[in-house]
Amino acid sequence: MIFDRDAGLDLAGRAVGGSVVAASDESFGVKERLIDPAEPSFLPGTFDLRGEVVDGWETRRHAPDGDWAVIRLGVPGRLRTVDVDTRFFTGNHPTGCVLHGATLAAGADPCHAGADWRPLAPLTPLKPDAHNPISIADRRRYTHLKLAIASDGGVARLRAYGDAVPDPALWSGVTVEVSGAEQGGRVEHCSDAFYSDARAVIAADRPHNMGAGWEARRRRDIGPDTHDAVTISFLAPTDLDRIEIDTSYFVFNASREVCVRGTQDHPGPGRPWWALSFDEVVLPRTRLIPDARQVFVVAAAAITAIRVQAYPDGGIARVRALGRPTEAGLRQLRDRWEAAL
Numbered sequence: 001m002i003f004d005r006d007a008g009l010d011l012a013g014r015a016v017g018g019s020v021v022a023a024s025d026e027s028f029g030v031k032e033r034l035i036d037p038a039e040p041s042f043l044p045g046t047f048d049l050r051g052e053v054v055d056g057w058e059t060r061r062h063a064p065d066g067d068w069a070v071i072r073l074g075v076p077g078r079l080r081t082v083d084v085d086t087r088f089f090t091g092n093h094p095t096g097c098v099l100h101g102a103t104l105a106a107g108a109d110p111c112h113a114g115a116d117w118r119p120l121a122p123l124t125p126l127k128p129d130a131h132n133p134i135s136i137a138d139r140r141r142y143t144h145l146k147l148a149i150a151s152d153g154g155v156a157r158l159r160a161y162g163d164a165v166p167d168p169a170l171w172s173g174v175t176v177e178v179s180g181a182e183q184g185g186r187v188e189h190c191s192d193a194f195y196s197d198a199r200a201v202i203a204a205d206r207p208h209n210m211g212a213g214w215e216a217r218r219r220r221d222i223g224p225d226t227h228d229a230v231t232i233s234f235l236a237p238t239d240l241d242r243i244e245i246d247t248s249y250f251v252f253n254a255s256r257e258v259c260v261r262g263t264q265d266h267p268g269p270g271r272p273w274w275a276l277s278f279d280e281v282v283l284p285r286t287r288l289i290p291d292a293r294q295v296f297v298v299a300a301a302a303i304t305a306i307r308v309q310a311y312p313d314g315g316i317a318r319v320r321a322l323g324r325p326t327e328a329g330l331r332q333l334r335d336r337w338e339a340a341l
Helices: 031-035 198-202 327-339
Strands: 019-023 067-085 096-102 118-125 133-135 142-149 157-164 186-190 228-246 257-263 280-287 293-311 318-325
Touching (some): 031 067, 067 096, 067 118, 142 157
Antiparallel strands (some): 019 067, 067 142
């Protein structure tokens, strides 16, 4: 399975530290539900003291100038698409919305009159009970997102898909989890995702059950070299010194063994990540313990991506690759940072 590189990471997600920090009103549905990682739901006829229970942010009727909510992105970066999801809001969805972005220092008040909010998308009509994806052309790095709805109403979820743009100063001289989604790591390809999405292996949080990891179907063609695999790319070439393979919650169906191979190559026209030669042995074939976090000392220079080969099939909760960016890698990070200012 090849993953769409245009999809991006949900930079506003609770799993990577996003937070809804302010809203003009939340009379019927609290603002924090906007970035709830779960899909929205609705049970008709369920009421509390606020009225009918909704799974989203909903404001009172008759807002004269519309309402707004401010989201601090968990991962600052470039936005590609913002999905204003109005599922289950039918007669009470907003008529439209405008999106703004701001780049603020840590601790700055996004509601201060001096906050520099830049337009990201013009007034866009919103459909009821539907995903409303809005493309963002601005390539600058942002830390905050403002959703301004043109009327009162309710929004179930807001997903802000984009690319992490980490501060190169935070990578210099320290060990970084370069495989992590919040540091720009990406799952580019996997052999099978029958039971769960392979992108779970680079999530920032700890797994909370077996469904929070990557699990392939049971293979029936088992031989000495039968394996499933997942490819994870890094934002910059890195000298790796630790690999963590976490099989938490996979008790009876964890992968038995794992081998991690690396590449120093880069993709190009007609040569995607999965077609590159992974000829560097980062971690030789190693027996795994079920339901356990296992950390291995490695030494692999200038690695741009790894391919985790799981023998013969089974489940892995998390993969974490840690190391220090090379000098060339740090230059790439600085160039990326400067281009996003």
